[in-house]
Amino acid sequence: xxxxxxxxxxxxIRRVKSDWISVPARAKxxxxxxxxxxxxxxxITEICLGTALGCVASDSDKYEFLETVEKSSxxxxxxxxxxxxxxxxRYVTKIPVLGNxxxxxxxxKSGVGRIMGVSLPTKGPNSWxxxxxxxxxxxxxxxxxxxxxxxxxxxxxxxRNVLRVDAEMLITL
Numbered sequence: 001x002x003x004x005x006x007x008x009x010x011x012x013i014r015r016v017k018s019d020w021i022s023v024p025a026r027a028k029x030x031x032x033x034x035x036x037x038x039x040x041x042x043x044i045t046e047i048c049l050g051t052a053l054g055c056v057a058s059d060s061d062k063y064e065f066l067e068t069v070e071k072s073s074x075x076x077x078x079x080x081x082x083x084x085x086x087x088x089x090r091y092v093t094k095i096p097v098l099g100n101x102x103x104x105x106x107x108x109k110s111g112v113g114r115i116m117g118v119s120l121p122t123k124g125p126n127s128w129x130x131x132x133x134x135x136x137x138x139x140x141x142x143x144x145x146x147x148x149x150x151x152x153x154x155x156x157x158x159x160r161n162v163l164r165v166d167a168e169m170l171i172t173l
Contacts, residue, residue, distance in 0.1 A: 001047055004043065004046050004047055005043055008039060008042050008043045008046065008052065008056070009039070009043075011056055011057075012035070012038075012039045012042075012056050015056055015057075015059070016030070016035070019059070020035075035056075035059075037055075037061075037066055038055035038056050038059070038060075038061070039055075039056055041053050041055045041065055041066065042054065042055050042056050047153055048153045049153075050155070053065060063114065064114065068114065089102070
């Protein structure tokens, strides 16, 4: 995990030095809070999925990830406390007609579904994965040119025989 953090931090510092240093002739505004959020998202996604989301490189809230997290955090906090309600929701979503309407889908235009539908490059040659499908496909067969180490936390879960359904839940969240 430390090499991932070091790599991302070095890239972030390089980016700050090249794009955000003010000179006497021209002052530049630098929102450190926003840029640290970008760094944090890239570190976490690389550790979890084996690939950074790319917020630092694009200097933006790529795929509106942070906006989605901020909008859904209060909703998630309410449901995380009501454990009985979570069990009920789990059973209701297993009903095909209801589950498809209640759960986020990779084809959604906004929210968590939009994030699930983002394609991320893996370290393997020409491999692109959708985060919600990374777990399923990694558990079924390894990706071409990718080792379990390339899958970050997911690879660790696989090595420790975490159940597929648990790995999907942990990585997707």
